[in-house]
Amino acid sequence: MADRKTHLDPRIRRTRAYLREALIELVLEKGYQGITIKDLADRACINRSTFYLHYQDKDDLLITGFEEYWDQVLPSCQLFIYNKPILSADRLLAVLERDLQHIDQLRDFYRITLSEEEIPLLRKGFFNHLLKVIRYRFSPQLVLSSIPAVPLQLVHNWLASAYFGVILDWLTADQPASPPVLASQLGKLFLQQMEGILQTTGLPQELWARQEQIA
Amino acid sequence: MADRKTHLDPRIRRTRAYLREALIELVLEKGYQGITIKDLADRACINRSTFYLHYQDKDDLLITGFEEYWDQVLPSCQLFIYNKPILSADRLLAVLERDLQHIDQLRDFYRITLSEEEIPLLRKGFFNHLLKVIRYRFSPQLVLSSIPAVPLQLVHNWLASAYFGVILDWLTADQPASPPVLASQLGKLFLQQMEGILQTTGLPQELWARQEQIA
DNA sequence: ACAGTTATTCAACATTGTGTTGCATAATCA
DNA sequence: TGATTATGCAACACAATGTTGAATAACTGT
Numbered sequence: 001m002a003d004r005k006t007h008l009d010p011r012i013r014r015t016r017a018y019l020r021e022a023l024i025e026l027v028l029e030k031g032y033q034g035i036t037i038k039d040l041a042d043r044a045c046i047n048r049s050t051f052y053l054h055y056q057d058k059d060d061l062l063i064t065g066f067e068e069y070w071d072q073v074l075p076s077c078q079l080f081i082y083n084k085p086i087l088s089a090d091r092l093l094a095v096l097e098r099d100l101q102h103i104d105q106l107r108d109f110y111r112i113t114l115s116e117e118e119i120p121l122l123r124k125g126f127f128n129h130l131l132k133v134i135r136y137r138f139s140p141q142l143v144l145s146s147i148p149a150v151p152l153q154l155v156h157n158w159l160a161s162a163y164f165g166v167i168l169d170w171l172t173a174d175q176p177a178s179p180p181v182l183a184s185q186l187g188k189l190f191l192q193q194m195e196g197i198l199q200t201t202g203l204p205q206e207l208w209a210r211q212e213q214i215a
Numbered sequence: 216m217a218d219r220k221t222h223l224d225p226r227i228r229r230t231r232a233y234l235r236e237a238l239i240e241l242v243l244e245k246g247y248q249g250i251t252i253k254d255l256a257d258r259a260c261i262n263r264s265t266f267y268l269h270y271q272d273k274d275d276l277l278i279t280g281f282e283e284y285w286d287q288v289l290p291s292c293q294l295f296i297y298n299k300p301i302l303s304a305d306r307l308l309a310v311l312e313r314d315l316q317h318i319d320q321l322r323d324f325y326r327i328t329l330s331e332e333e334i335p336l337l338r339k340g341f342f343n344h345l346l347k348v349i350r351y352r353f354s355p356q357l358v359l360s361s362i363p364a365v366p367l368q369l370v371h372n373w374l375a376s377a378y379f380g381v382i383l384d385w386l387t388a389d390q391p392a393s394p395p396v397l398a399s400q401l402g403k404l405f406l407q408q409m410e411g412i413l414q415t416t417g418l419p420q421e422l423w424a425r426q427e428q429i430a
Numbered sequence: 431a432c433a434g435t436t437a438t439t440c441a442a443c444a445t446t447g448t449g450t451t452g453c454a455t456a457a458t459c460a
Numbered sequence: 461t462g463a464t465t466a467t468g469c470a471a472c473a474c475a476a477t478g479t480t481g482a483a484t485a486a487c488t489g490t
Contacts, residue, residue, distance in 0.1 A: 011437050011486060036476060047439050052478065117335045150400045154381060158404060161380020162373045169372045185365045189373060192415050196407035226457065226466050251447060262468050267449065 016054055018044035020065040028112060032062070032119045062121060066113075070122070073109075074129050076102045089191055096190075097183035103167065104179045111171040130160040138203060148202040155201055231269055233259035235280040243327060247277070247334045277336060281328075285337070288324070289344050291317045304406055311405075312398035318382065319394045326386040345375040353418060363417040370416055 022043035026035045035058065041048040055061040077099050103110050113122040134156050166186060170176050177185070198204070237258035241250045250273065256263040270276040292314050318325050328337040349371050381401060385391050392400070413419070 009437065009487065015438080037478090038476070048477095049440080049479080050438055053437075057477090116339050120332045150404050153384075154397075154400055154404065157380050157384045158377045161383075162377035164380070165372050165376020166369060168376075169368075182369075185369055188415055189365050189369065189412070192411035193408050196411060197404070200403055200407050224458065224466065230467080252449090253447070263448095264450080264469080265467055268466075272448090 012054070015044070015046055015050060016065075018046060019051065019054070019061055020068070023061055023065050024069065027119070028108060031112065031117070032058075033117070059121065062119065066122060070125060073106065074126075077129070089187075092191070093183060093187040096187050097180055100170075100179035100183050100186075103171070104176075107171065110167075114168055114171065116168075127160060127164055130164055131156060134160050134163075138197075138201070148200065150200045152201055155197055159197075227269070230259070230261055230265060231280075233261060234266065234269065234276055235283070238276055238280050239284065242334070243323060246327065246332070247273075248332075274336065277334065281337060285340060288321065289341075292344070304402075307406070308398060308402040311402050312395055315385075315394035315398050315401075318386070319391075322386065325382075329383055329386065342375060342379055345379055346371060349375050349378075353412075353416070363415065365415045367416055370412055374412075 019040060022040050023035070026039055026043060037051055037058065038048055040058075040061070041051050051061075055064070113119055114126055115123075135152075138152060138155060138159075140152050163186075170182055176182075234255060237255050238250070241254055241258060252266055252273065253263055255273075255276070256266050266276075270279070328334055329341055330338075353367060353370060353374075355367050378401075385397055391397075
C-alpha cells in the first residue's frame, strides 16, 4: 500500500509545490526570462536560500516543475492520435477540432510557453511531442516500398514543423479563427497533402480512409 | 559624390565595427545568451562605458549589428525566388539546391543563429524572410476563386514553418545529407504538395509549370 | 510525548554584471 | 591651430547570484 513516490518530508513537498506554483504564476505574468530567484522565493513565501537547497537554478526548477504540469496537458493534445494508425478523415477532423479546442481553452498558457521569445525548453518539448505522435502515425514499419523517394524523417519534420507553426501563428493572432473553423481549414489542407505524401514515402494508401467530402 | 551614409566620425564607425565583429565572434564561440557587455568590450578592445554610448544593451547591438551581416546573407537564400512567380519545376530544384549549398557553406553561422536555444530575434528574422518570399510566390493577387477553401495566410505559414523546420533539422543533424540530395528530396515533397495546395487555395494551376519527372 | 533528525530561516558575505557619472585624454574636424 | 567630440578611466550605486554558519522550527520513529 506504499505510495508510489518515496515518502518525502512534507516540508520538502510543500516547498517544491510552492515553487512550482510560483513559477507557473510568474511565467504567465511576466514571462520566463524576466523571473529572478528572488521573485520565485517571494511568491512561494520561502527564503531565497531555501531555493538553492532544492534546485540548482531557474532552468532546473523549470524542467521538474513543468514536467508534471506538462504531462497533464500534453495527453489532451492528441493530434490525430487514436487507437490505431489507420484513421478516417472524419475522425481526424473531430480529433483535430477537439485538440484545438483544448489549446484554445489554455490559450494563454500555450501562447506563453510556446512563443518564440520565451522558453526554448518547453517549446522543444512540445515540438518533440508532436514529432513523436507523427512518427507513430507514419511509422517506418508501414512503409511498403523498400526505397522511399523521400525519407520518412524528412516528412515527419515537415509535418510537425508545419503544424507547430500554424498553431503558433494561431495563438499569437490578433483575431484568431475559432477552433472549429481552423480545424476545418487545417484538416482540408492536411488531408489534401496526404495523398502526395503517401505516394512519395511508400506508405500504404489506406492509411487514411479518405471519405467523400461533405458538400 | 557624397557617400550614401552620413559622414560619421571615423572613431564611431571604428568602435561600432569592432563591436559588431566582437559580437559575431563571441556568438560563434559561446552562444548569444552567455555573452556579457564586458565580454564584448574586451573583445572589441574598447572601454565598457563606451559601449553604452552606442547601444542600449546586447539586443540593441544584435539588431543593428547583425542587420548588415544578415542583409548580405539573406539574399543568397532565395528559396524558390526567381523573377516571376511562375516557376518551372526544374528551375525550382536548381534554386533550391543552390540555396542549400549556400546554407551548407555557412553551416555554423546558420546553425547557431537559427537554433532553438539561441537568438529568437534572428530566428524570427529568418522565418519572416521565408514568409515574405512565400507570400510573394503565393500572392493573393493570383487567387482565382473568390472564396478559397483554405485561407492563404494559413498556407503561407504552413509552408514557411515546414521548410524552416526541415532546414533546422538538417543543420543540427549528426550526419546531414548533402545539399543536392536534400534538394532533390525536399523538391519532390514540395512539388507533390503543390497540386493539393493549388486546388485548395484557388491559385492557378499553371503557377508551377510542372514538367515530366526525370526517370 | 520525547529525543533525534533535518528542513527552513535569517543575516552576512563575496562575486559578478548592469548602468551611470565626471573628468582627463586623445582623435577628429573645419 | 583651435574647437569639438569620442574615448578611456575610475568610481559609484544597484541588483542578482550563489554560499555559509548558526538558530529555529517542523517532522520522524519509537
